[in-house]
Amino acid sequence: MTDRSERGQLRAELAHWRGAIAQLADLDSVAAPEAWAQLEDYLRLRLRDRLLGSIRALDAEAAVLAASLEAGPPPEEVRVALLRIRQRYLAVEATVEFYGDAVQQRTTPRLGSILRGLDTIAVDAMDALLRPLGMESPPALTYPDKGLGAAVLRAGIRLWDRGGVSPAAAIKITRHNLAHPTAIMHETTHQVAHLCGWNAELGRSLAATVAPRSASLADLWRSWASEIAADVGAFVLSGWSPVPALANVVDGPTSAVHRIRPDDPHPPAWLRVMLNVELCRMWFGRGPWDDLGEAWQSRHDPTGLDDPDAQVATSSRSVLPAIAEACTRRPYRAFGGRPISELADPARVSPVALAELSRASGDSLLTSSFLARRDSLRILAVLTAEQPLDPAAATARTARLHDWLARLAPMPLPRAA
Structure with missing residues (x-):
């Protein structure tokens, strides 16, 4: 040529x-x-x-x-x-x-208004943990997508185009869980833990807690710190409410719920659910989490299984109370020398506290803009705490939740760009 x-x-x-x-x-x-x-x-x-x-x-x-x-x-x-x-x-x-x-x-206007409400919830969740630390929350962009689990593209990370960092916490909510969007608390805590530097510190705390039982077990728990941090954040912000949704997402065959995947920051599903149950027991006493824990124990009992991963579950079971204590009551430098429970008190989202909020608010719980801005996370917990036992009740609950979310965003809609 x-x-x-x-x-x-x-x-x-x-x-x-x-x-x-x-x-x-x-x-x-x-x-x-x-x-x-x-x-x-x-x-x-x-x-x-x-x-x-x-x-x-x-x-x-x-x-x-x-x-x-x-x-x-x-x-x-x-x-x-x-x-x-x-x-x-x-x-x-x-x-x-x-x-x-x-x-x-x-x-679609209806979905758009629900997602705007979830944007507000996401920022409120980050504010609850970051404001006491004097830190600013990034904006949040929620979007629905297929699949089982939620995800977050954190604000501030370098993007594919090398043109700068992500301008918002982009949070995927799965379509099946638009009816129970409590995973948003887990994903926003990923953002919080990244900003305040909790993950590594929690990893060291988990390892120290488990080390008396086994050094290799301690290393495993350290490697799961980032996902445990996110689950703990969801718990202190919403109490019991995220746990049934989590169990629905991570359940599967017994071999799968005990499987430890190399380099996967997620604990095996059985241990993850049981730790969440333990958090509820520690802070709230007896409740519906006991039924969930018994069902998972019966369904996926690791005792006697001839599988190294199931043996990790068996060895870890007795340490879960100490792990729950370390996660929620131990002070951390990331939180200014305080435990996370001082930033967001789980007692405020206990079943008793949520029932009192619902009783005292009456009909205004779902209509008051003042309550929505002051207590959005607790109202979301009220609206998602119960597990309907039939499709009609589930549909009615979803309608109430979506109507409230659609009214939640505090500012009027802007004009199109």
């Missing part, structure tokens, strides 16, 4: 990618204006500015290459730079598509 032909081909290829970059900049084609309008003003502007910043930087890089191409460098150099721009484009596209897909879920 002649130099002239090669340069012509490079111009055509570069024009293609510059055109793709220009299309990417039309964020209203990624998510509809009415979906963007369902975001709180600050979050919407911050998110769009972050995405457009990456796109502009990529466009500028392509413009520099276009000018360079006309200056006559060797075609081989231009092609290397063009392939680099193509890879950068794919990374920026992945970032834009991730957030665009999350925002686009809000096109």
Whole structure:
């Protein structure tokens, strides 16, 4: 191929990618204006500015290459730079598509209003633990998706496009648990623990608690610290309410609920559920968690199973009370020398306290904007604490919850960008 032909081909290829970059900049084609309008003003502007910043930087890089191409460098150099721009484009596209897909879920007004309410819940949950530490909570963007478990893309982490950090805590709520969205407390505590540095400190505490039984067992519990931290955060913020939803998600065949996966930060499902049951017993006494614990003990009893992972469950069972104590009552530097239970007192979300909140509030529990802003996390716990035994009751409970969430967001809807 002649130099002239090669340069012509490079111009055509570069024009293609510059055109793709220009299309990417039309964020209203990624998510509809009415979906963007369902975001709180600050979050919407911050998110769009972050995405457009990456796109502009990529466009500028392509413009520099276009000018360079006309200056006559060797075609081989231009092609290397063009392939680099193509890879950068794919990374920026992945970032834009991730957030665009999350925002686009809000096109339906009803779902959009529910998700705005969950955004508010997420920030309230982070505030409950970060404000006493003098730390600011990042904005939250919740979105529904398929699957069993929730997830979070933390605010402040470096994204695929290398254009900066994530501008919000992007929290996936599974569609089946939109009726019981307490996993949001677990995911927001991941964000909190990252910001205040609790994970490593809790890991050392867990290892020290378990070490008298076994050094290898202590190492395992240390490796599970980040997920245990998130479960503990969900407990102190919501009490019993997240535990049934957790059990629904992590249940499976007995071999699976005892399985220890290398490099997986999640404890085996049986130990995870039993630790949550132990937290409820320690703080609340007897209650419905005892029935759940008995069911899981009967269903997945590790005693006598000829399996090393099940033997870990058996060895850990007697240490769970000490672990629950270490998680909730031991002071940590991450919390200013206080236990997490001083930042968010589990007694405020005990069944007795929630029943008193419901009784004292009466009908205003679900209609008062003052109560919603003052006590959103406890009201969510009230609305999700019971486990309906038939589909009709479950449907009615979901309707009450969604009606309340749709009214929760404290600010009026902004206009579309």
